[in-house]
Amino acid sequence: MSATVTGGPSHAADGPGNATGPSHVTGEPSAPTGGPNNPRSTVNRLSAENVTLAYDQRVIAEQLSVEIPDNSFTVIVGPNACGKSTLLRALSRMLKPSEGRVLLDGQVIQSMPAKKVARTLGLLPQSSIAPDGITVADLVGRGRYPHQGLLRQWSAEDERVVQESMAQTGVAELAERYVDELSGGQRQRVWIAMALAQQTPLLLLDEPTTYLDIQHQIDVLDLCAQLHEEQGRTLVAVLHDLNHAARYATHLIALRGGRVIAQGTPGEVVTAALVEEVFGLRCQVIDDPETGTPLVVPAARRARTEAKAAAPR
Amino acid sequence: MRTAVKNSRATKANRTSGANRAARALRMPGGFSLRLDVRAVTVVVLLLAAALAASVVLIGTGDFPIPPGDVLKTLVGNGTPGQDFIVNELRLPRVLVGLLVGASLGLGGALFQSISRNPLGSPDVLGLGQGATAGALVVIVLLSGDATEVTLGALVGGLLTGLAIYLLSWKQGVHGYRLVLVGIGVSAVVTAVNGYLLTKSDIVDAARAVVWMTGSLDGRDWEQVWPLLALCAVLVPLVLANARGLRMTEMGDDVANALGVRVERVRLLLMVAAVLLTATATAAAGPVSFVALTAPQLARRLTRSPGPNLVPSLCMGATLLVTADWASQRAFGAEQLPVGVVTGVLGGVYLLWLLVTERRAGRI
Numbered sequence: 323m324s325a326t327v328t329g330g331p332s333h334a335a336d337g338p339g340n341a342t343g344p345s346h347v348t349g350e351p352s353a354p355t356g357g358p359n360n361p362r363s364t365v366n367r368l369s370a371e372n373v374t375l376a377y378d379q380r381v382i383a384e385q386l387s388v389e390i391p392d393n394s395f396t397v398i399v400g401p402n403a404c405g406k407s408t409l410l411r412a413l414s415r416m417l418k419p420s421e422g423r424v425l426l427d428g429q430v431i432q433s434m435p436a437k438k439v440a441r442t443l444g445l446l447p448q449s450s451i452a453p454d455g456i457t458v459a460d461l462v463g464r465g466r467y468p469h470q471g472l473l474r475q476w477s478a479e480d481e482r483v484v485q486e487s488m489a490q491t492g493v494a495e496l497a498e499r500y501v502d503e504l505s506g507g508q509r510q511r512v513w514i515a516m517a518l519a520q521q522t523p524l525l526l527l528d529e530p531t532t533y534l535d536i537q538h539q540i541d542v543l544d545l546c547a548q549l550h551e552e553q554g555r556t557l558v559a560v561l562h563d564l565n566h567a568a569r570y571a572t573h574l575i576a577l578r579g580g581r582v583i584a585q586g587t588p589g590e591v592v593t594a595a596l597v598e599e600v601f602g603l604r605c606q607v608i609d610d611p612e613t614g615t616p617l618v619v620p621a622a623r624r625a626r627t628e629a630k631a632a633a634p635r
Numbered sequence: 636m637r638t639a640v641k642n643s644r645a646t647k648a649n650r651t652s653g654a655n656r657a658a659r660a661l662r663m664p665g666g667f668s669l670r671l672d673v674r675a676v677t678v679v680v681l682l683l684a685a686a687l688a689a690s691v692v693l694i695g696t697g698d699f700p701i702p703p704g705d706v707l708k709t710l711v712g713n714g715t716p717g718q719d720f721i722v723n724e725l726r727l728p729r730v731l732v733g734l735l736v737g738a739s740l741g742l743g744g745a746l747f748q749s750i751s752r753n754p755l756g757s758p759d760v761l762g763l764g765q766g767a768t769a770g771a772l773v774v775i776v777l778l779s780g781d782a783t784e785v786t787l788g789a790l791v792g793g794l795l796t797g798l799a800i801y802l803l804s805w806k807q808g809v810h811g812y813r814l815v816l817v818g819i820g821v822s823a824v825v826t827a828v829n830g831y832l833l834t835k836s837d838i839v840d841a842a843r844a845v846v847w848m849t850g851s852l853d854g855r856d857w858e859q860v861w862p863l864l865a866l867c868a869v870l871v872p873l874v875l876a877n878a879r880g881l882r883m884t885e886m887g888d889d890v891a892n893a894l895g896v897r898v899e900r901v902r903l904l905l906m907v908a909a910v911l912l913t914a915t916a917t918a919a920a921g922p923v924s925f926v927a928l929t930a931p932q933l934a935r936r937l938t939r940s941p942g943p944n945l946v947p948s949l950c951m952g953a954t955l956l957v958t959a960d961w962a963s964q965r966a967f968g969a970e971q972l973p974v975g976v977v978t979g980v981l982g983g984v985y986l987l988w989l990l991v992t993e994r995r996a997g998r999i
Contacts (some may be wrong), residue, residue, distance in 0.1 A: 416892055440895030447889035451752075453941035460941065467883055468895040472876060476660045476670035520894065 332334040365428065366392050367442065367556070368413060368524055375408050375580070382408045383580030386423070390524075391575075395550040395557045397567040400577035401601050407448070407528055409577065413558065414445040414526045426524075440468035444514055444522035448529055458512050459497040462488055465519030478571035481516045487518040491545060507538030514545060525549070527559040531566070539563075543570050564601075568592045568616045575602045592616035604629060675938040675947060682950035686734060693733075696725045696964055706804045724856075732855040732919055733960050733974070734953045735863040737926055739916035741952020742874065742945060743935070744927030746909035749881055749943035750902055752811040754989065757928040758913040759982075761815070762822025764922035765944075766796025766913055768848055769825050771830070771921075775844045776836040785847065786859075786918045793914025794819060801906060847901075850923035850975025852960055859919045866915050870908045875945060877901050882942045923975045925982020926952050932989065955981075 336475075355476040368390040382405040383473045390396050392411070398406045412424055415431045424431045431439060444465075448552065452461060454457060456561040465487070466480040488494040491511045501512060517525055527546070531539040547570055550557050561567045567574060568588040575585045578600045584591045594607050599617055610619075661669045695701040696709075699721055701709070709722040744757040758764060770792020774780040780788065804810070804817040829848075833841055880901040883891040891898050913927060933955075934947035956974065961982065963972040966967050 359799075411731065414893060435791065435895075436897050437895035440893065445889065445893035447887065449887050450890045451885065451887045453885040455939060456941040461886075464883060464886065465894070470879070472879075473667050475668055475879070476662075477668045478660075478662065480668075481660065517893075523733055530637070 355386040359576040367427050368389055368425070368558075370409070370412060370419070370424045371422050373412055373419035373424065375405065375412050375417060376420050377408075377417075381580075386580060386582065387422075388413075388575060388582060388585075390556060390558055392555055393467040393550075393556055394573040395547065395571055396559070396575060397571035398558065398560045398575045398577060399562075399564055399567045400583075401598075404577040405580040406577050408580075410445075410526055410528050411559050412560065414443060415439060416447070437468045440520060440522070442522055443524040443526065444517040446517045446525070446527045446530060448512055448532065452509070456501050458493055458499055458501055458504075458515075459484065459488070459498070460631070461501055461512055462493075462515045462519050465516040468520060483519050483521060487509065487515040490518060490549070494516070507534055507541060510534060510538070512541055514542070518549070522555075524556045524558070527557065529560050529562060531561065531563070539566065546570065563598070563608075564592065564618050568618070569610060569613055570613075588615050592618065656768045658712070662749045666859045672938065672940050675940050675944070678934070678937045678947050679950050682947065682954050686950065686954040689891065689961055690730045690734065693730050693957055694722055695965075696961060697721075697726065719928035728857045728860050729852050730957060730960075731860045732863065733852050733957045735860070735867055736852075736916040736923065737930070737953040737956025738871075738922045738949045739863070739867060739912040739952070739973050740923065740926040740956070741930035742871065742949040743909040743913040743916070743933070744929075744952070745876065745914075745931035745943050745945050746881070746905050747927070748931050749885065750906060750909075751814045752809075752885070753815050754928070754932055756815045756818070757931070758909070759922075759925055759928050760822065761800055761818025762825050763793050763796055763910065763913045764917055764924065765822050765825040765829060766799075767793035767917035768922055769829050770795070771847055771918075772829055772832040772836075772844055775847070776840050779840070783858075789918035789921075792913050793917055794910060795827060797910030797914065801903075803991075825934040827944060846973065850921035850978070851922055851973035853973070855919070863915060863919055866911065870912055871949070874908050876906060877905055878943060878945050881905060881945075885942065921973075921975060922958065924979040925986070926955055927979050929982050929985045930955055932985075936955055 342413065366389050368580070370386060370388045372385050372387055373383070374381065374385065386405075386409065388409065397478070398409060399404045408417065412419055415424065418432055426434065426439065426443060429491045453613065463476075463480065463484050466476075466483065469480065488497055491514050493508065493511050493515055495510070501509060504512065514527075517527075527553050530542050530546070534542065543566055545611070546557055546559065549555050550572075559567060559571075571588055573585065574591040576583045576591055576596065583600050584596050592607055592615070594605055597603055597605050604626050607616045608619060609615075609617065620626075642837040657673045657974075658670050659673060661671060661761070691703050691706050692770040695703055696708045701722065703716060704723060705714060705718060707716045710727070712719075714722060740758070744759075745758050747761065748754055750756065770788040770790065771785050772788075774785045774788030778784065800814070800818050800821050803821065804813045806813065833844060836844060880891070880898075883894050883896045884898055884902065888898050917923075930952035931944060931948040934944045934951040938944055938947050939950075956978070959977040960974045963974045963977040966977075974996055
């Protein structure tokens with residue numbers, strides 16, 4: 323079985339604070355501290371080196387380099403079409419870079435056996451289809467695929483992990499329900515449970531809160547924070563909402579036009595100047611009264627139009 | 636409608652329960668483990684029993700009827716010489732061809748429907764049958780070939796059509812709707828070619844061609860059994876070994892990839908297997924219509940289980956074809972019909988029913 327599995331609540335000890343050595347962009351990202359359990363403490367487990375990402379002929383990003391700090395909850399933000407989902411696809415080997423390489427544990431990700439990658443790195447994509455008439459327990463059970471083989475199709479360990487994953491995501495009571503009967507928020511929890519059943523130390527999520535109402539958005543993000551803090555998993559998420567990103571992330575990567583504009587802790591990245599640079603939006607950044615993290619308050623319409631009139635670009 | 640069976644959480648760890656189904660885990664020392672859906676296993680066993688029973692009845696049917704007891708006795712080698720000749724030389728090969736053709740079509744159909752994620756993505760609709768027909772027509776009309784050459788022609792025609800569909804629908808992978816649409820287009824073109832070939836033929840060839848095109852098991856002997864059996868012996872285990880990967884692709888290519896399935900490789904392998912199965916079956920019995928379309932859908936409704944339902948579809952195909960062959964010999968009095976007529980009528984009615992219910996469910 324997999325020797326790569328970290329996790330189990332006992333790793334929780336040091337919480338989110340251990341996550342990153344923040345580095346503001348300009349130049350090489352200095353190697354952040356590795357996870358406490360990682361023997362190769364100077365190199366992070368997942369990184370992209372000078373990758374060029376393109377669909378057919380359409381180039382999304384060129385010479386892009388990104389490091390995912392171990393044990394962080396990294397959130398990738400940026401305006402629409404900045405390449406954030408594309409970057410996530412490259413990191414999860416759904417998209418092969420036309421140049422450069424994505425490294426997982428020091429190896430080029432494309433060169434690794436598919437099941438081995440799947441035991442190390444999980445992905446919750448945006449496009450997932452629940453097959454007709456599948457129950458929650460069955461769907462979550464499919465997350466065990468990379469741990470199974472032709473002769474070892476359903477071990478006691480599989481059973482245990484599926485129960486555990488459903489318990490962690492709070493869908494254990496739904497185990498026998500059909501997935502297509504569930505609400506959007508419940509369904510997203512079920513998909514997360516499936517990804518958890520994969521037991522990967524790294525988990526990538528592509529816009530996990532899209533199409534959910536505010537309560538369920540927070541619900542899913544709380545769940546992510548819990549997985550990160552209590553189990554020491556490294557999470558990478560693409561999020562649309564900058565305020566959610568600032569509140570939950572331990573490490574932020576801000577992209578624009580396929581380039582990293584800034585990265586570091588939310589406190590370092592989310593400033594009025596950077597928001598304007600990345601999103602082209604004038605705003606104030608204040609302290610979130612609940613958490614003290616940065617909170618983006620867009621400037622009033624009048625202030626923005628006046629500013630535009632005063633300083634036309 | 637759905638009766639949710641409440642199974643207490645205290646159930647043993649080796650038993651997960653679906654809303655109205657149960658799965659059992661089989662575990663043996665040495666790490667071997669398997670999960671079986673109780674309902675699906677029951678369906679498979681019942682279908683096999685039905686196929687066997689229909690086969691015995693079918694063997695006993697004809698100008699010289701033999702009671703089922705005598706059929707069984709003869710099959711194990713204890714019949715009279717006369718019965719032995721009729722059963723083992725004349726009728727058994729025909730039934731075996733029927734079983735194998737039905738099984739191949741059922742499995743091929745299940746594979747295509749799962750790959751295209753569409754019940755309409757079956758070989759009948761995609762034009763594989765028409766492709767095989769074109770191959771057979773070329774041999775009959777242009778080359779005046781014998782039966783073996785017609786079979787070969789049909790095989791080549793089916794394989795070439797399969798290749799054409801795959802290449803034309805390839806764009807960074809093969810996808811559901813594209814596969815279906817390209818298949819329908821290819822089917823239209825090949826049908827036109829077939830029509831042209833028929834109009835060019837003289838009356839004798841045309842009559843021979845039309846009989847072939849309806850799909851029939853008449854006069855099949857051991858020569859048709861062996862190649863079919865050999866192909867199934869290779870392809871069925873190969874397909875089943877990759878079935879788990881195929882099951883994962885139901886959730887979308889990204890999810891399957893993330894789980895470590897080599898999606899394109901699995902899909903290519905299984906498509907090649909499905910084309911081979913369908914083309915060989917068509918070469919052996921003609922384009923028996925609608926078995927590939929209906930068998931997986933019927934199997935799925937019986938097992939009520941998600942997934943490609945490959946083994947149930949295979950069994951269902953075999954049962955359907957043998958039963959249809961029996962009906963074609965018996966149901967219409969003295970006059971015998973080619974089996975393709977019966978499957979066509981049944982399949983057509985079924986297709987209409989499917990469309991009506993799907994529309995009611997708001998899916999189309």
